[in-house]
Amino acid sequence: MNPKKAVAAAFIIIICGLGVSSAQNGGISSGYPTPKGNFNASQQRGHGLYLRYCVGCHGIYGDGNGENAPYIDPKPRDFVAATFKCRSTPTGTLPLDSDLIHTLQRGVQASGMPPWLALSDENRVDLVAYIKTFSPRWQSEKPGDPIKVPPEPAVTMESITHGAELFQKMECWKCHGQQGRGDGPSAATLTDSKDQPIRPYNFADAGNDARFKCGQANEDLYRIFITGVDGTPMPSFADVIQPNDAWDLVHYLRTLQTHRKSKENEVLKASGGKIPVKPTAQ
Amino acid sequence: MSRNHLLAALLVTVAGPAWLFGAGTVSGKVTYTGTPAKQKTIDMSKEPSCAKQHATPITTETVVTGPSNVLENVVVYISAGAADESSAPAQAVTFTQKGCQYIPHVLAMRTGQELKVVNDDQTSHNIHPLAKVNHEWNKSQPPGTPPLSEKFEKEEFIPVKCNVHPWMRGYFAVLKTSHYAITADNGDFSLPNLPPGKYTITAWQEDYGTQTQDVTISGSETKTVDFTFKAKPY
Numbered sequence: 118m119n120p121k122k123a124v125a126a127a128f129i130i131i132i133c134g135l136g137v138s139s140a141q142n143g144g145i146s147s148g149y150p151t152p153k154g155n156f157n158a159s160q161q162r163g164h165g166l167y168l169r170y171c172v173g174c175h176g177i178y179g180d181g182n183g184e185n186a187p188y189i190d191p192k193p194r195d196f197v198a199a200t201f202k203c204r205s206t207p208t209g210t211l212p213l214d215s216d217l218i219h220t221l222q223r224g225v226q227a228s229g230m231p232p233w234l235a236l237s238d239e240n241r242v243d244l245v246a247y248i249k250t251f252s253p254r255w256q257s258e259k260p261g262d263p264i265k266v267p268p269e270p271a272v273t274m275e276s277i278t279h280g281a282e283l284f285q286k287m288e289c290w291k292c293h294g295q296q297g298r299g300d301g302p303s304a305a306t307l308t309d310s311k312d313q314p315i316r317p318y319n320f321a322d323a324g325n326d327a328r329f330k331c332g333q334a335n336e337d338l339y340r341i342f343i344t345g346v347d348g349t350p351m352p353s354f355a356d357v358i359q360p361n362d363a364w365d366l367v368h369y370l371r372t373l374q375t376h377r378k379s380k381e382n383e384v385l386k387a388s389g390g391k392i393p394v395k396p397t398a399q
Numbered sequence: 400m401s402r403n404h405l406l407a408a409l410l411v412t413v414a415g416p417a418w419l420f421g422a423g424t425v426s427g428k429v430t431y432t433g434t435p436a437k438q439k440t441i442d443m444s445k446e447p448s449c450a451k452q453h454a455t456p457i458t459t460e461t462v463v464t465g466p467s468n469v470l471e472n473v474v475v476y477i478s479a480g481a482a483d484e485s486s487a488p489a490q491a492v493t494f495t496q497k498g499c500q501y502i503p504h505v506l507a508m509r510t511g512q513e514l515k516v517v518n519d520d521q522t523s524h525n526i527h528p529l530a531k532v533n534h535e536w537n538k539s540q541p542p543g544t545p546p547l548s549e550k551f552e553k554e555e556f557i558p559v560k561c562n563v564h565p566w567m568r569g570y571f572a573v574l575k576t577s578h579y580a581i582t583a584d585n586g587d588f589s590l591p592n593l594p595p596g597k598y599t600i601t602a603w604q605e606d607y608g609t610q611t612q613d614v615t616i617s618g619s620e621t622k623t624v625d626f627t628f629k630a631k632p633y
Binding site: 138287288291306308345352353356357385 | 445473496520523529531534535538539540541544547562563564565
């Protein structure tokens with residue numbers, strides 16, 4: 118073989134080789150290496166998406182220590198601890214897949230977590246499948262039984278007034294403040310489960326587009342009393358509040374959102390705008 | 400099988416529990432060297448219903464000491480060598496919130512044993528065990544509500560706090576063994592009813608960490624095992 122022919126042959130071999138290798142890699146869209154471990158197809162797709170969208174905050178190990186984490190308040194979730202704020206399940210239990218998917222859709226208000234509107238439903242399912250590989254809890258436990266939200270009773274002045282009494286009795290004001298401004302006597306000392314300072318929700322601050330961390334409907338507010346917000350100071354009231362009482366409290370809390378148009382504020386306005394509340398012991 | 404073997408087999412089957420062959424005891428004292436950090440006085444003025452229950456203001460309980468350098472609230476337990484005890488005691492252990500303080504400050508229990516949490520105060524508490532091996536949960540307990548009933552399935556030392564009253568801090572010591580003790584105000588502990596065998600004894604103090612010592616029990620004897628922690632100077 119003369120030298121010219123040898124060079125040409127080498128070129129052909131190299132070009133063919135590149136062609137084969139690029140064809141082999143054609144199935145991986147993320148450009149990252151195939152994950153290790155016994156991941157199923159959904160988890161593998163989720164892994165690619167995680168590296169694209171989530172790793173910056175939640176970190177390569179899923180422990181909430183991503184590159185951006187030092188600049189984020191409240192801190193990104195730690196998937197290794199598997200403690201989730203927004204659940205439909207009791208305190209201390211794992212959430213349903215649908216709870217995590219809702220969080221991806223909705224985002225978490227007043228945090229660095231945006232709504233991931235650009236992701237498809239399948240993307241979200243895959244991401245949840247991958248997120249669940251970070252903690253062994255998902256192997257050994259089942260999610261808790263979702264709590265039942267009974268139908269909402271009518272908004273009346275009696276309901277709002279009773280809710281106001283419960284706000285005193287349950288001592289919600291110790292953290293949230295008497296006007297729901299998030300300035301109660303314990304507010305300044307609150308820390309989350311990783312010892313980071315955390316603010317109680319400020320109801321009065323909310324505008325017409327008011328959202329809570331875990332949703333914006335009355336039903337979401339009801340659910341928060343019962344499930345608590347795990348990883349934060351907000352406890353579960355599941356054992357100590359009756360369903361009707363919890364609804365009354367929801368109706369009262371809506372009146373603390375003074376700038377928001379709501380049935381509750383209309384009812385309150387129609388009856389003179391004042392809630393007759395018994396004086397407290399404090 | 401010879402007659403002797405049969406007899407021996409029968410004896411083991413009938414006698415079963417090793418304590419019939421003699422049960423030993425490990426006892427001792429837990430002390431410290433150096434100067435422990437001064438405990439901080441707690442200001443309860445934001446919770447008058449609790450403040451008025453204390454004639455003199457109470458202090459934090461991170462390190463509780465007694466005369467002759469003894470350490471209180473140290474959990475001493477058998478961490479290796481004890482026979483597996485399958486079921487937890489039927490009797491519940493109780494953790495009481497009184498005067499915005501946890502009583503006891505350190506509560507030991509078996510894995511799977513019922514834990515009752517009682518609120519004796521005229522204020523709401525939230526019980527928030529910051530578990531890492533078990534599950535973290537957080538429950539509100541307004542005054543006058545019935546005791547909460549809970550349990551933990553895995554061995555862990557769990558810090559407990561109340562977010563409403565940030566000075567409240569205690570510990571749940573969840574252990575796989577029933578052979579445990581918590582040092583009293585004289586620093587003494589005693590682990591009785593130990594069948595003959597080789598054991599590892601662990602002592603845990605919330606601020607100073609753990610220490611271990613091995614001990615061999617060969618009959619109905621009492622062995623002395625003392626622990627000395629080095630005080631953290633701050």
